[in-house]
Amino acid sequence: MVKRLKTLTKNRFRKTNFNSFFFFLFFAVVIWIFVQFSKQYNEIVDIPVSYINIPPDKLLSPENPKTLKLQMEENGFKIAWFSLFPPTLFVDVSKTVQEDGRLLYFIDENRKEILSQLSIDFEDSNFVKDVLTINYQQKKEMKLPVVSRIGVEYAAGYSATDALQLTPDSVRVTGPDVLLDTLTRLYTEKIELKKVKEDIAGTVRIDTAGYKNLTVYKPILNYSVDVEKFTEGSVQIPIELINVPNNLNVVIFPKETLLFYKVALKDYNKVNASDFRVIADFSQLEEKQDFLIPQVVKKPAFTSNLRVNEKRIQFIIKK
Structure with missing residues (x-):
C-alpha cells in the first residue's frame, strides 16, 4: 500500500513539473517575441x-x-x-x-x-x-454615331409619331489607333419595351463589350419617343397619268383609287383628299408590260403606312 502511494505521488509530481515547464517556456517565448518586436x-x-x-x-x-x-x-x-x-x-x-x-x-x-x-x-x-x-x-480621339438597339412594341392602336431619338446621337471616344481605325459606329445595349401606349423616356448605356481600352466620354445616353393613339383613314384620290408621249392617246382605268393611311387620332380631322397625289408614270412602263403601277408622291407629313387599293392600273392606247 505504501509502495503504491509513493509511485502515484511520484507520477503526479512528474506530470506537474512537465506542465509547468511548458507553461514557463511558452511564457518566456511570448516575452521574447514581445521584446524583439518592440x-x-x-x-x-x-x-x-x-x-x-x-x-x-x-x-x-x-x-x-x-x-x-x-x-x-x-x-x-x-x-x-x-x-x-x-x-x-x-x-x-x-x-x-x-x-x-x-x-x-x-x-x-x-x-x-x-x-x-x-x-x-x-x-x-x-x-x-x-x-x-x-x-x-x-490615345486617338474621334466622334462616332450611336445606333439604337432599343426595341419598342406598341400596344394595339398605338404607335410612335416619329423615330426614337437618342441624345446625343454621337459621342467622343478615345482609344488606340489600331482599334479606332476599325470603328464606324457604336451601338446601345439592347432594351425591349413591351405594350407601349404613352410617351417613353429613359437612359441607355453604350455597349462597349469587346472593345478593350476604348473610352467613351459619355457612356450613358438619353432616349425618348412620342407615342399617340393611331387610327386608319381612307380617301378617294384621282389617279394622274404623267409622261405620256405627245403622239399617244392613253386612257387608264380605274381613274380613281381608294388610298388608306395611318394617322394619329388627334390629327384625323386635318386630313383632306387634296393633300394627296397619286400618279401613274407612263415612262416607267417596261417592255411587254400591260399595266401601270400607282405611286403616292404627295402626302401630309403626319400620315404614314400609305397603301392604295388598286395595285395595277390598266390602260389602253387609242389611235
Whole structure:
C-alpha cells in the first residue's frame, strides 16, 4: 500500500513539473517575441500600387510599377503588419506632371494624400524613389454615331409619331489607333419595351463589350419617343397619268383609287383628299408590260403606312 502511494505521488509530481515547464517556456517565448518586436527596425517593404483617375486620352503601360519600395524605421509589430497586410497606395494620375512623354508622380508633393492612405510617419519612413515614373500611350480621339438597339412594341392602336431619338446621337471616344481605325459606329445595349401606349423616356448605356481600352466620354445616353393613339383613314384620290408621249392617246382605268393611311387620332380631322397625289408614270412602263403601277408622291407629313387599293392600273392606247 505504501509502495503504491509513493509511485502515484511520484507520477503526479512528474506530470506537474512537465506542465509547468511548458507553461514557463511558452511564457518566456511570448516575452521574447514581445521584446524583439518592440525594438526599432529599419526594413524595406513593398507597397502595392493602383492607378486611379486616368485621363481618358491616355492608356497606361501594363509594365508600369506594381509596387513601391518603402523604407520603414518602425517597431517590429508595424513592420510585420505592413509586410503581411500591405495597404494599397492609390496613385492619382490626374495629379502627375507630363514630361518627355512620361507622367511623373512626385512623392513629396503628394505627401499629405499618401499619409492619409498609409498612416505612416514620413520622418521615420520614406519611399526609396522620390518620383514614380508612369509610362503611357496617347490615345486617338474621334466622334462616332450611336445606333439604337432599343426595341419598342406598341400596344394595339398605338404607335410612335416619329423615330426614337437618342441624345446625343454621337459621342467622343478615345482609344488606340489600331482599334479606332476599325470603328464606324457604336451601338446601345439592347432594351425591349413591351405594350407601349404613352410617351417613353429613359437612359441607355453604350455597349462597349469587346472593345478593350476604348473610352467613351459619355457612356450613358438619353432616349425618348412620342407615342399617340393611331387610327386608319381612307380617301378617294384621282389617279394622274404623267409622261405620256405627245403622239399617244392613253386612257387608264380605274381613274380613281381608294388610298388608306395611318394617322394619329388627334390629327384625323386635318386630313383632306387634296393633300394627296397619286400618279401613274407612263415612262416607267417596261417592255411587254400591260399595266401601270400607282405611286403616292404627295402626302401630309403626319400620315404614314400609305397603301392604295388598286395595285395595277390598266390602260389602253387609242389611235
